Amino acid sequence: MSITNAPSADDERLDVELPDPPLGEELEIGGGTIRIARRPARTSTVTDLAYVDGSVLVAGMSNEEFASNLRRIPFPFTGEMTDNSLEIYHVSHGQWETAAPIRTFLPFDDGHSLLASYTCTPLVHFPLDEMTEGTKVVGRTVAELGARNQPQDIVAFRQGDEDWLLVCHSSHPLMKIRCADIARQGALTDPREPVGVPREQLDVPGVRRLDNLNGEYVLALVRDADGRRHLRSLKTASL
């Protein structure tokens, strides 16, 4: 077995630099903008990204403000970056509206919507078509994924005639959710069990990251009880 560097030095690449948020360290004066000199302490970390219909969507979290930013960057990159980050709210049980950094997300409905999981654990569905700059977007909470736990990654796969999601967590077992159940699931209004879409738990411990290898396999980064990491391929037919 061998691993090679990716991308290799001669692979074609296009870079885009994510700008600082427009607010914070810049100030407009008389039509111009000045930058306030301070030792910058703010950083943002990309938590997930995906390509959807001509755009790269990038979710991230900051080491300062607690916000839910999703950037949409037209692709191919033009070098001109307009800030079009959106804050996506979700409502817990019909009463409490909150925003939080997106931990992981997945294009859904052929790219017409997104399923996002948050640092505060809900699985939220929201339509991409409504995502226009300056609009407040409120997603529909379709599941809660459990206490003392954080969702880590989501992939979609097909088994027979049905589409499924696989969700891995920081402490809960690997979870399998039927995509059709998400479409059927109304917004959660009651925090008691069962909390949202039905899900099955799979006996594959320690999965921390997931990706599609091809139609037949899902790749899983697995951490064993000794803390060692393994890359495993999981046959979709057996999930």
Place this chain on the structure above:
Amino acid sequence: MPPLTLGWSHADGDDCLRVEGFADAALGRLACAGADELGRMLPVYPRERVDGPPTSELRARFPATRGRYVVDGRSVCFVPRFPFRPGTTYVVLVAPELVPSGERGRVDPDGFVEMAIECPARTGGTPARVVAVQPTAHTLPRNHLRFYVSFSDSMSEGEASEHVHLRRADTGEELEDVFLAFDPELWDPSRTRLTVLLDPARIKRGLAPHREVGYPLVEGVDVELVVDGGFRDARGTPLGVAFVQHYRVGPDLRSIVEPSTWTIDVPPAGSREPLVVHFGRPLDAALTARCLVVVDRTGSPPRGAAVIGAEERSWSFRPATAWEAHEHELVVDPVIEDVSGNSIARVFDRDLTDPAHASRAVERVRLPFVPA
């Protein structure tokens, strides 16, 4: 033949492992080997791996440490893709065709010779220490969200979950599952300030984790934030000394941050007295430092120094030159939050049935003042 030797060295300015003592035939092989072949003949593993499965199985099943090989005269250097980790022992497995006759050492069934060396902890200088934990307040609201731990020097990554703790002050019992997982760890660019978030799922009302487990903090139960002495700085040296900050826990803080209610001590014109702004509640330290700016009537920020006041309840700005008697503005970026994540635009967990929680679209807030 002299034995093979393994040592620390530099290649093109990078730290590397250097293997020396090859016979001419081996050097000939090395000189014409490609990157893959060099990787096969001289794989490098951290020691924890080598102590597990036999080295033959290791080579067959596990990828070696990534890096590049540089054939340099009569030696070969291995430059890792990511820096060597101080305190870790690395093992180089040397293929039999490169081993001089008579070489002794631990040999696996395929004839690979094992050579090991420890990456020294970079001593010298004093270890890093914790210089501050914010909030500096004595009392946190029950729905407190965020701490900042500042260190005197750059720190190692990947260790926060092991070395940052919250415990009951009375019993010393460590509180479990109170932090948002440190994945990713949230550092500033210099890796001297770590952001520590209490689990938002336990703070936000209505979420299942909040219903099942409750707030990370309990009103009336004092806690201590502890950074233990095992946290290593970027050179691999542990702090050595634990840092403990004690907090009381008070009632919730849950309302929109309202700059129009702040009180401003306006300085006299002609003086260099500071402008002092009192928030009436503790604000987030990092966002306060970032989100407040004084501008003069031309819209330019005068030179000067800003200081956050005690318990992050105030902020002051002392200009480098005397105040002039014309209108200035304190400009507030709406990103600013209090210690519970409430902002000018919204409450952290907005109750949709409470009109006082109605969120609003907010541009920069401008608070005028005239030194008189």
